[in-house]
Amino acid sequence: MxxxxxxxxxxxxxxxxxxxxxxxxxxxxxxxxxxxxxxxxxxxxxxxxxxxxxxxxxxxxxxxxxxxxxxxxxxxxxxxxxxxxxxxxxxxxxxxxxxxxxxxxxxxxxxxQLPAVEGLAERWGKAVFHCPYCHGYELGQGRIGVVATGPMSVHQAELLTDWGDVTLLVNGAVELSQEARSTLERRAVTIEEAPIGRIEGTADVVTADGRLLRFAGLFTATxxxxxxxxxxxxxxxxxxxxxxxxxxxxxxxxxxxxxxxxxxxxxxxxxxxxxxxxxxxxxxxxxxxxxxxxxxxxxxxxxxxxx
Known part of the structure; x- marks a missing residue:
């Protein structure tokens, strides 16, 4: 036919x-x-x-x-x-x-293309997302972590502040200029410099130095x-x-x-x-x-x- x-x-x-x-x-x-x-x-x-x-x-x-x-x-x-x-x-x-x-x-x-972080791929679409308009509301204005992948992650972290308290997990993926740091600070975004060791639980981040950071959900700019x-x-x-x-x-x-x-x-x-x-x-x-x-x-x- x-x-x-x-x-x-x-x-x-x-x-x-x-x-x-x-x-x-x-x-x-x-x-x-x-x-x-x-x-x-x-x-x-x-x-x-x-x-x-x-x-x-x-x-x-x-x-x-x-x-x-x-x-x-x-x-x-x-x-x-x-x-x-x-x-x-x-x-x-x-x-x-x-x-x-x-x-x-x-x-x-x-x-x-997902960041190479242990535990992230298994949570993709469940507790790790890319679009705040699609999944931000359901996090109930809880703590939100942004797993950095590059310059777009700064914009993503700024955007997400209407959905909760945001932490940008730099994870060595982006070099923040002073201007970017000032912008994030004005939006009350916490900057976490320590590399990510793994993700466990629902959306809990264990840093390379052993600290446990609990989040309602995670976002990343794939x-x-x-x-x-x-x-x-x-x-x-x-x-x-x-x-x-x-x-x-x-x-x-x-x-x-x-x-x-x-x-x-x-x-x-x-x-x-x-x-x-x-x-x-x-x-x-x-x-x-x-x-x-x-x-x-x-x-x-x-x-x-x-x-």
Whole structure:
């Protein structure tokens, strides 16, 4: 079957885009590897109408709604390669099968590079978070620790002061200028210089010198990169942002490859479920417009591309 659009990635952004397309009666194939970025979190917050709902439940309900549309096809698997050109793309999946489509929408999301701190990865999404708007309220204005990863951690520590008493755990990851120290002091942020030995309990930090610092929760500014190398392999230009690497897109969600679009965390920062859904909804509409008016499909300019 030759699809109008093949959406690679069936999480929030990919499904939001798909909804716009199937409601326009376009044939859409979604290829999903089943690795939602927030799969480690027990509840999703900050998403209007779904506040406090488990993320897996949100995703499952969204898929059920999409499956009511007859032009949807859903494949559980991994896209391994994309070849061809606009109107004649071929996507090869991990089962060795090939699928044809006129447009490609990359919604693969990103992977988080976590600080190498003992006990942190096991608590990711449970007591260690990246977004205060998603998880700050539930900490009840308790003590919050920020595990530094770089300059963005200073901004994160400042931001979090509306959610509790904040300690910036420098952990040798950032060199604080006098200006940064003064800014943190004005926001009543405690600066802890001692390296982190490990994290234990719910969110308790044991410093290298043996002290126990108890927190209601921890935050860290992860560095992100596309969760799949597929977009880069296709030829899409990537770009550096303060949060990591993402696919370069323009205001119409077009990448540097004609006929290939991208949306969600893989193409936009900052990241949250709400923002991913909004990005996906816009991308779906833009992909549909490109099918109606193919003369508008010129790709994003690549001058100054970082990759």
């Amino acid at each position: 030759h699809h109008d659009v093949i959406v690679i990635g069936g999480s929030y952004a990919g499904m939001a885009a798909t909804l716009q397309l199937v409601r326009a009666r376009r044939s859409v194939l979604v290829i999903d590897a089943g690795e939602r970025r927030n799969r480690f979190a027990s509840h999703s917050h900050g998403f209007l109408g779904q506040d406090g709902v488990p993320p897996g439940e949100i995703a499952a309900n969204a898929r059920r709604q999409l499956e009511a549309y007859p032009t949807l096809s859903w494949l559980e698997g991994r896209a391994e390669a994309v070849t061809g050109q606009v109107d004649e793309f071929t996507v090869t999946t991990s089962d060795g099968l090939s699928h044809q489509g006129r447009r490609i929408l990359v919604a693969t999301g990103v992977a988080d 560095r992100t990169s596309p969760s799949s190398s597929l977009a880069e392999a296709i030829g899409c230009v990537l770009e550096e942002t303060p949060m990591g690497v993402q696919v370069r897109t323009d205001s119409e969600n077009k990448t540097s490859v004609t006929g290939i679009f991208a949306c969600g965390d893989v193409a936009r920062a900052p990241h949250s479920v709400s923002l991913a859904v909004g990005s996906g909804a816009m991308a779906g509409a833009q992909v549909h417009r490109s099918l109606l008016w193919p003369e508008t499909i010129a790709p994003v300019q690549t001058e100054g591309g970082s990759r």
